[in-house]
Amino acid sequence: MLSIKNLHVKLEEEDKEILKGVDLEIEAGKVHAIMGPNGSGKSTLSYVLSGKDGYEVTEGTATLEGEDVLEMEPEERAAAGLFLAFQYPVEIPGVGNMTFLRTAVNAQRKARGEEEMSAADFLKLIRARAKDLKIDADMLKRPVNVGFSGGEKKRNEIMQMAMLEPKMCILDETDSGLDVDAMKLVAEGVNALRNAGRGFLVITHYQRLLDHIKPDYVHIMADGKIVKTGGPELALEVENNGYGDILAEVA
Amino acid sequence: MAEAAVQQSTTDARLASLTLPTGGWSEVARKQAEARLRKMGLPERRDEYWRYTRPETLTQAIAVPAALFNNDETPIFGEIDRLSIVFVDGVFDAEASDDLSLEGVSIERLANATSDLHWARDLYGTLEEKGQTPVPRPLAALNTAYATDGILIHVTGKISKPISLQYFHQSETSDAILHHVIRVDAGAEVTLLENGPAAARFNKVMEVDIADTGVFHHVRAQGRDHERRAATHIFARLGAESTFKSFTLTANGVMTRNECVIELTGDDAIAHVAGACVGDGDFHHDDTVFVTHDAVNCESRQVFKKVLRNGATGVFQGKILVQPGAQKTDGYQISQSLLLDDDSQFLAKPELEIYADDVACSHGSTSGAIDEGALFYLRSRGIPEGPATDLLTLAFLAEAVEEIENEDLREEITGRLAAWLERHRS
Numbered sequence A: 001m002l003s004i005k006n007l008h009v010k011l012e013e014e015d016k017e018i019l020k021g022v023d024l025e026i027e028a029g030k031v032h033a034i035m036g037p038n039g040s041g042k043s044t045l046s047y048v049l050s051g052k053d054g055y056e057v058t059e060g061t062a063t064l065e066g067e068d069v070l071e072m073e074p075e076e077r078a079a080a081g082l083f084l085a086f087q088y089p090v091e092i093p094g095v096g097n098m099t100f101l102r103t104a105v106n107a108q109r110k111a112r113g114e115e116e117m118s119a120a121d122f123l124k125l126i127r128a129r130a131k132d133l134k135i136d137a138d139m140l141k142r143p144v145n146v147g148f149s150g151g152e153k154k155r156n157e158i159m160q161m162a163m164l165e166p167k168m169c170i171l172d173e174t175d176s177g178l179d180v181d182a183m184k185l186v187a188e189g190v191n192a193l194r195n196a197g198r199g200f201l202v203i204t205h206y207q208r209l210l211d212h213i214k215p216d217y218v219h220i221m222a223d224g225k226i227v228k229t230g231g232p233e234l235a236l237e238v239e240n241n242g243y244g245d246i247l248a249e250v251a
Numbered sequence B: 001m002a003e004a005a006v007q008q009s010t011t012d013a014r015l016a017s018l019t020l021p022t023g024g025w026s027e028v029a030r031k032q033a034e035a036r037l038r039k040m041g042l043p044e045r046r047d048e049y050w051r052y053t054r055p056e057t058l059t060q061a062i063a064v065p066a067a068l069f070n071n072d073e074t075p076i077f078g079e080i081d082r083l084s085i086v087f088v089d090g091v092f093d094a095e096a097s098d099d100l101s102l103e104g105v106s107i108e109r110l111a112n113a114t115s116d117l118h119w120a121r122d123l124y125g126t127l128e129e130k131g132q133t134p135v136p137r138p139l140a141a142l143n144t145a146y147a148t149d150g151i152l153i154h155v156t157g158k159i160s161k162p163i164s165l166q167y168f169h170q171s172e173t174s175d176a177i178l179h180h181v182i183r184v185d186a187g188a189e190v191t192l193l194e195n196g197p198a199a200a201r202f203n204k205v206m207e208v209d210i211a212d213t214g215v216f217h218h219v220r221a222q223g224r225d226h227e228r229r230a231a232t233h234i235f236a237r238l239g240a241e242s243t244f245k246s247f248t249l250t251a252n253g254v255m256t257r258n259e260c261v262i263e264l265t266g267d268d269a270i271a272h273v274a275g276a277c278v279g280d281g282d283f284h285h286d287d288t289v290f291v292t293h294d295a296v297n298c299e300s301r302q303v304f305k306k307v308l309r310n311g312a313t314g315v316f317q318g319k320i321l322v323q324p325g326a327q328k329t330d331g332y333q334i335s336q337s338l339l340l341d342d343d344s345q346f347l348a349k350p351e352l353e354i355y356a357d358d359v360a361c362s363h364g365s366t367s368g369a370i371d372e373g374a375l376f377y378l379r380s381r382g383i384p385e386g387p388a389t390d391l392l393t394l395a396f397l398a399e400a401v402e403e404i405e406n407e408d409l410r411e412e413i414t415g416r417l418a419a420w421l422e423r424h425r426s
Ligand SMILES: Nc1ncnc2c1ncn2[C@@H]1O[C@H](COP(=O)(O)OP(=O)(O)OP(=O)(O)O)[C@@H](O)[C@H]1O
Pocket: A011, A018, A036, A037, A038, A039, A040, A041, A042, A043, A044, A045, A054, A087
């Protein structure tokens, strides 16, 4: 599904390399988790994959179902099926949540040569999705993320994901800022989307999320590289011992 | 030449190209206005009040010709049930206009000022004259003196549909001067619509006198002709518990100066004046507003938003003056521009002058670019750059557009703005 090979990324503005050769292969139907110390480059990886400005790929490739995503505009990546749940969802005053999502759904459909979703169908769908995530009607009408609590913003990200039904979902610390109940809701939202055709990359600092979203693989990222890969037990090790042992072992 | 002499010659040259209409009840007011104008002279480049806008093309004797702008778009407000009054290049078009009779209002033409209209005679030129202090507005005095026509609207009840002034521009050299007078009686209510480019050069004054508890709504869309020039003035006087709400959409036009002078003279009155303008390239738009609070517990809002690109210029000069005794004044003023590139500019001069102690006034002026973080967020959800930029731009304009109370009109304006933005993407 998503294939990342020897990806090197530096900042556009300064001569600072952030990703120093990332290799990652995410198959359809699998959930991969990435853990790693603060500043190791996890968010940078998610931004580079989704097309944010400010980064320069100096080496390596990233393909989604064989297509070079690094060549695409951000909106093309989205239409191709890539979705990023942001670590820090952006507030957009003046743009209603509903208008935003409807525009997004239909823009993606249009890009794929599909018919637009009717207003009635959209309304039905968004109401159902919002209900699953306990997002009330008022939140749907409000401007995108404006005045939302930290947890509400994260739930809103997952609702967008559920509406857009991407093939490759990247979740950047979607668990941070969530209370225990909200974490369950979010995990249920993610699990409901798990199927044989969809890949997941879940960035997190805590084992707790992975209790709910059971990963197939866990990767440890440090200083711009994947330094270790294992099964769910690796997350437990991190939870218990921190990164010290792992980093020492690979150094 | 000394400055005063330059001014004298500009004024003389302009007046030499005009003929003072005579006869009828407006004659006295016209003569007085002409004397007023001669005394103050037309604006010059060095005038402080014209610091950001060059007045030459608005004051010179002969108007610069303006190419006609043909497009197949249906004119704005076309779907709205309204009483339509049509002017072509400043000339009333009886055939294209609706019958002027409607319950709750009497409508006459200024050009028919021979029939004695006491209310209009008592009003014509008076609000304009009052509005000359503390800042002179010579183009408005010129208008009072030389207006060739206009509409006199006396609202006595709640009107069932909007009165709509439609202006068409059909001659490349037309130079129109229209003066409208509106009187809203106590308890009466009216919505006035205006649209169209009017002429190659358009000088328009509208005097609005709102009695206690009267309500006046005004929504205008200035014509899209690229080369047209306009200098417009609204002078409004508000009685107790009355409401004045005016919104202007400006898209295109090489030169526009919209002045709005509002006086709150009765307690508990509300005055909102708002504008959304979008300019691309050779575009200069100036909103100059002066709100005077002279009564207790009044509310005023000035909300102006400008979207500028390719070297377009936006100007805002706005003032709130709170007179002694005008306690509990609630005054708000915001002027913001969204610059879509580095070539465009926004010049703002917000002012507060307060002589009462129990007031709440705020003002703010900002100039900014599209929020890159928000743009990326939208694009990452699949919305292409163009539509995403438009969404953010419309969101920026929304605070001004939301000043329009009527939902149909609000949607009509939003639709026009969206269409303009779509046509003017980079
Ligand atoms: N635009 C930028 N300008 C300057 N430094 C940047 C920029 N983007 C990333 N960095 C730096 O790159 C490094 C990696 O940042 P990144 O946000 O990817 O880390 P992370 O693994 O997501 O950390 P966290 O766990 O704290 O979220 C950090 O040192 C960060 O300061």
